[in-house]
Amino acid sequence: MTEIDIEQENKAIAKEYKELLRISYQTLTAEDKKIIRKAFDVAVDAHKEQRRKSGEAYIFHPIAVAKIVASEIGLGATAIAAALMHDVAEDTDITIAEIEKMFNPKIAQLVDGLTKIAKVKTDQEISMQAENFRKMLLTLNDDVRVILIKLADRLHNMQTMESMVDYKQAKIASETLYIYAPLAHRLGLYNIKSQLEDLGLKYTEPDVYHDILSKLKESRQEQEAYIASISDVLKKALDEEGIEYTLKGRSKSIYSIRRKMLAQGVSFDEVYDKFALRIVYKSNQHDEKFLAWKIYSIVTDHYRPSPSRLRDWISSPKSTGYEALHITVMGPKGRWVEIQVRSERMDEIAEKGYAAHYKYKQGLSEENSLDTWLNLLKEALENSASNAVDFVEDFKLNLYSKEIYVFTPKGEIKSLPKGATSLDFAFSIHSEIGVRTRGTRVNGKLVPLNHVLNSGDQVEVITSANQKPNFHWLDYVTTSRAKNKIKNVLNEDTKKIAEDGKELLTRKLRHLKVTLNETTVNELVNYFHLKTSLDLFYRVGIGTIDNQQLKDFASQKSNTLINFFKKIKRSPSVNQEQIQKNEISKNFDMLVFGSEQDKLDYKLSSCCNPIPGDDVFGFLTINDGIKVHRKDCPNAISLQSNYAYRIITAKWIDSSQEEFKAVLNITGMDTLGLTNELTKVISNQMHVNIQSISLSGDAGIFNGQVTVVVQNNTILKRLIENIKKIDGIDKVTRIHTRN
Numbered sequence: 001m002t003e004i005d006i007e008q009e010n011k012a013i014a015k016e017y018k019e020l021l022r023i024s025y026q027t028l029t030a031e032d033k034k035i036i037r038k039a040f041d042v043a044v045d046a047h048k049e050q051r052r053k054s055g056e057a058y059i060f061h062p063i064a065v066a067k068i069v070a071s072e073i074g075l076g077a078t079a080i081a082a083a084l085m086h087d088v089a090e091d092t093d094i095t096i097a098e099i100e101k102m103f104n105p106k107i108a109q110l111v112d113g114l115t116k117i118a119k120v121k122t123d124q125e126i127s128m129q130a131e132n133f134r135k136m137l138l139t140l141n142d143d144v145r146v147i148l149i150k151l152a153d154r155l156h157n158m159q160t161m162e163s164m165v166d167y168k169q170a171k172i173a174s175e176t177l178y179i180y181a182p183l184a185h186r187l188g189l190y191n192i193k194s195q196l197e198d199l200g201l202k203y204t205e206p207d208v209y210h211d212i213l214s215k216l217k218e219s220r221q222e223q224e225a226y227i228a229s230i231s232d233v234l235k236k237a238l239d240e241e242g243i244e245y246t247l248k249g250r251s252k253s254i255y256s257i258r259r260k261m262l263a264q265g266v267s268f269d270e271v272y273d274k275f276a277l278r279i280v281y282k283s284n285q286h287d288e289k290f291l292a293w294k295i296y297s298i299v300t301d302h303y304r305p306s307p308s309r310l311r312d313w314i315s316s317p318k319s320t321g322y323e324a325l326h327i328t329v330m331g332p333k334g335r336w337v338e339i340q341v342r343s344e345r346m347d348e349i350a351e352k353g354y355a356a357h358y359k360y361k362q363g364l365s366e367e368n369s370l371d372t373w374l375n376l377l378k379e380a381l382e383n384s385a386s387n388a389v390d391f392v393e394d395f396k397l398n399l400y401s402k403e404i405y406v407f408t409p410k411g412e413i414k415s416l417p418k419g420a421t422s423l424d425f426a427f428s429i430h431s432e433i434g435v436r437t438r439g440t441r442v443n444g445k446l447v448p449l450n451h452v453l454n455s456g457d458q459v460e461v462i463t464s465a466n467q468k469p470n471f472h473w474l475d476y477v478t479t480s481r482a483k484n485k486i487k488n489v490l491n492e493d494t495k496k497i498a499e500d501g502k503e504l505l506t507r508k509l510r511h512l513k514v515t516l517n518e519t520t521v522n523e524l525v526n527y528f529h530l531k532t533s534l535d536l537f538y539r540v541g542i543g544t545i546d547n548q549q550l551k552d553f554a555s556q557k558s559n560t561l562i563n564f565f566k567k568i569k570r571s572p573s574v575n576q577e578q579i580q581k582n583e584i585s586k587n588f589d590m591l592v593f594g595s596e597q598d599k600l601d602y603k604l605s606s607c608c609n610p611i612p613g614d615d616v617f618g619f620l621t622i623n624d625g626i627k628v629h630r631k632d633c634p635n636a637i638s639l640q641s642n643y644a645y646r647i648i649t650a651k652w653i654d655s656s657q658e659e660f661k662a663v664l665n666i667t668g669m670d671t672l673g674l675t676n677e678l679t680k681v682i683s684n685q686m687h688v689n690i691q692s693i694s695l696s697g698d699a700g701i702f703n704g705q706v707t708v709v710v711q712n713n714t715i716l717k718r719l720i721e722n723i724k725k726i727d728g729i730d731k732v733t734r735i736h737t738r739n
Helices: 003-023 030-046 060-073 077-084 096-102 105-119 128-141 145-159 166-186 190-204 206-240 254-264 288-302 344-360 366-381 388-399 422-429 431-435 480-511 518-527 533-542 547-558 560-569 636-642 674-685 713-724
Strands: 245-251 275-281 325-330 336-343 403-407 413-417 437-442 445-447 459-463 591-593 602-604 616-620 626-630 647-652 660-669 689-698 701-710 729-735
Touching (some): 030 060, 060 145, 096 105, 105 145, 166 636, 166 647, 190 206, 206 275, 206 288, 288 325, 288 336, 422 431, 518 533, 591 616, 660 674, 674 689, 674 701
Antiparallel strands (some): 403 413, 616 647, 660 701, 660 729, 689 701
């Protein structure tokens, strides 16, 4: 670089630093600015020789992360300083001890937590990324700000991924959708969550992302004119009442539009609430609720509301701290519009999460406010001894769930994830109450333990000192707290039964002239398709592995030599026993894999049934060789995030001689001759074979599922378009099938 270039770069760095101080959400004292300046100087010096893949000076990255921490998350000087130095200990010679000497133990602790996340390694046969997530989440026990800075770091990395190779973009984006976006959601950081989701979609399904983006741009002018027509009416009414407010239109995120299209099986044009209106009003805390309902009254004077879609999060705030009134009204031209009503305080909490709380509470410091936040999340981290992938799956399950509000017999309100059962409620009161639960009453009526609760239910738990959980209870609960406690109790019993089972197995095998040693145990675990020796001994202990099954094993073991020669004749990477009638493809030359476009043995995954023409990837399983999944498979994000090192790029080659199964869901109006017309279009016009058909009609509505056999995606798309043209047909969607 020339001297002029270096001088310009230094000016740009200085400008970014000044911007950081200007946009800080917190009021920075002179001492705060001194700490931030010192952290900035340390980071600039430490990273002076480093550059990012894009070619820019590395220091721009920590400054950008600090700006997100300061402005979008709203943290103070301690977190801003740690964000500026978050890569210093990992990438340079400066140590945590030196940072502690230069600053204070709290800043050093935050930088140390961020460094530990970056350096985590595991030698176990589990996902390294899942272990990384577990490590990251467990740092919550030290200081939740570690996670907040990590979220800011991930957001800036997602914003600047253009220069990375495709496979790295897909891996990082999958991780983001899998854990970071749900985590931002749970922390009440909705702006960051939306940005992470949209950027995640941009790199996991770029065609879908750009298609929705272009359609949003095309329809934006029309939508803005529509929102403006409603705004004009409401402005006049609000002004007459003397309410101080700001009113703005808000576009639904690209990711949430995509999610709605998939969940409801609709096209972009059929998603009607792509834009919403937000009314943010001025108020003191005493009058907030009164004014919110006054605005509700004004809105519903002009537009008819949908009673089933009213969301009152002012009376019962979400556990993330979110407060607002959401009203869905019928606007002009018969279109539903969502109107969000928030005070300025509620709006700040919606934007900044709990970081905004202490601003409105007398005598509450940032650390105290963050403790409240931390307590909300710690529960999901209890009993984290399970394997890393299960741990992350359980944690994630409870991050993204919608909430319901139920009452105790005394009228206290409890928040639970949507889908929670009466047994989940018992564990939410206290773990020991959950373990002793004998029965539950909901609204005075005795119900099963797996009864799914609804908002407004009043739940009473009946306990017994003699009650103990059983394995069925794991199917009765959805929350990680309940699952973890049940597993712990069951594990204690399991170990005792397993010890007895091991002795019993030793005696039984002795009669069959088989010695129980490590090799035999491994053979038995594989033979019975189990995961661990504990599973084996437990099943023998409870009697689910009987004498006849053990005799069959001993017989098979004696024929090991014959089996060995049989295996030599088989293809090394294909399990022949599983290539049965359910196998979708008869040959193994339909796909090429990797950059060298190698022809490898593979199987088509039953969770998404890919056919030629679909965008796919290969996943290297432990026992089943390569499984091929569609890129929009429900499991794709989880696989790419947790097991990126097992993902293989895949591309279809000529498939003209092969046929594949696809399942179509068809709905419409049940008119006379519709079934006949449907089969005529599929079989006679398109010459497509119908493998199975299931049709039903109810009160004038036609619903059916048709399994067709096609050669490729092009034919399937043409078939779907032709079916849609039949009079009375409303929707045709291709669905995922599971065996």
